[in-house]
Amino acid sequence: MEKYINPWIKKIKQRPFNPQRPEGSVDLYIGENPYPPSPHVLKAIAAAAENINKYPDSAGDAVKEKLAAYTKANKEQIVIGNGSDDLIELMVKVFVKQKEKVIIPIPGYFSYWRSTKIRGGVPVFVNRKDNFELDIEKIVQADAKLVFIGSPNNPTGNIVSQEEIIEILEKMDCIIVVDECYFEFSQNTVIDLLQTYENLIVLRSLSKTFGLAGLRFGYAIAHPTLIQYFNKAIQMYPVNKLAQAAVISSLDDLEYLKANIQKICQEREVLTEKIGDLGFTVYPSETNFLLVRTEALNISGNEIVASLKSNNIFVQNIGLKPGLDAYYFKTAIGTKEENEILLKHLKQIVSNR
Ligand SMILES: Cc1ncc(COP(=O)(O)O)c(C=O)c1O
Structure with a gap:
């Protein structure tokens, strides 16, 4: 075997x-x-369940339109997935060849190294400082294909400042993922940096903030060219019908x-x-x-x-x-x-x- x-x-x-x-x-x-989630969202899920014999919209157009309005990004900059965990693995799949390195500041979120290992990449742990701030000097020295940065970070709960992200983007020639899974709690984002840096990806989730963990939904915002590559490698139906209905309804109920x-x-x-x-x-x-x-x-x-x-x-x-x-x-x-x-x-x- x-x-x-x-x-x-x-x-x-x-x-x-x-x-x-x-x-x-x-x-x-x-x-x-x-x-x-709100009663409206529960109603939308129940209504979508009536057509559950049909596949979901594979492009998720309506969801992406809502997310574009919510994030002030373009629809072409958005990819959606079965939870942000799914998108973490998609990113490793698209960017990392076997034995290539992925930088993960620790303590950090376990999916970064789990997905890296599943794809045959090599997680490189870089310790955060005693107060859990990033050790930028060490991060930028490492030679890698991809860096995952939680902001706010799980499990330390702290954010990374925009200045620190800029410093990393300026000093490294690789993909930098800023995971804003907890954005609505922190209200801190680096979305505006996407206009300047084509190698930045902002990852988000509706699990914790919108109370949709059981449905599984995450999205990422990035340069349209990166999104096109994600769409080549993504599953045919990455987000189920109930989740799509719930997200649309949740974004109507801010x-x-x-x-x-x-x-x-x-x-x-x-x-x-x-x-x-x-x-x-x-x-x-x-x-x-x-x-x-x-x-x-x-x-x-x-x-x-x-x-x-x-x-x-x-x-x-x-x-x-x-x-x-x-x-x-x-x-x-x-x-x-x-x-x-x-x-x-x-x-x-x-x-x-
Ligand atoms: C920092 C961070 N990113 C991503 C995730 C995954 O979230 P989900 O797959 O539910 O969207 C979590 C979940 O705990 C997390 O803490």
Whole structure:
């Protein structure tokens, strides 16, 4: 059997699937939006389901028109995919040959190196500085085909300034992807740099911000020539019919989006302060999750996660992930009620020490 498998696929470590989070648990594991999409969006999904015997629009023209208006880009600058994860892999497929290097600042989002390995490329990790800012000097020295930069970054929650992106673009001759998956939380973008830099790609997602994680939808904005190449390599039907209907309807309902984003950002500030008051270090976040350092309390991330899990609360143990030691965990910002339950149990863990 082994002889049939591509050698670079053999080298990939088995990634455990996400744990089951039982009904009724406080689920802050992946960093999902705690609120469902608006009733209009749910209606649009139900209406699209009535024609589910028909294939979706393979070009996604109506979706791209809406996105063009939303981003103030041209339709010809947009590619859509089955979540931004799908587009990360498409980018590696289009730009990276086997054994070519992809630069990934760490801590960073795991799909960057997973997709690189799936395509036979070589991920090159470049450590961020102690405060999680990019180490630009090291990044620009590396010889690579592609660089993935999260802004805001997962799991550190911080943005990269436009000046830093310009410096990288000026000093490197390769494709630079700025992943703005959390854009609506941060309101920080480098979209306007697309006019100057043909090698820049801005990647976005509707999973966390619009609460559409279950449908899978992401898009990227880039120079039309790059988009033409993406369209050569993309699947025939990259985005399903329900997702296309949901995205169109979501982009018609921006007031609902704004209200949810505002609630989550307010809760984020409360949670940041209260977790900090317990003695943890909480990193400032421009997303809907928090990275928490546990070292000051001498508890590992693993212990926190296990203890919360025994109380049916799910946060993520990201200790020992690339670029991190054992003293970290990551939690989504939930509803006010969920956040209060999390705080109550964190308090108990701290006082039981
Ligand atoms: C930085 C970043 N990019 C991309 C993604 C993938 O998002 P999706 O595939 O749901 O669009 C995530 C998901 O956690 C992320 O954190």
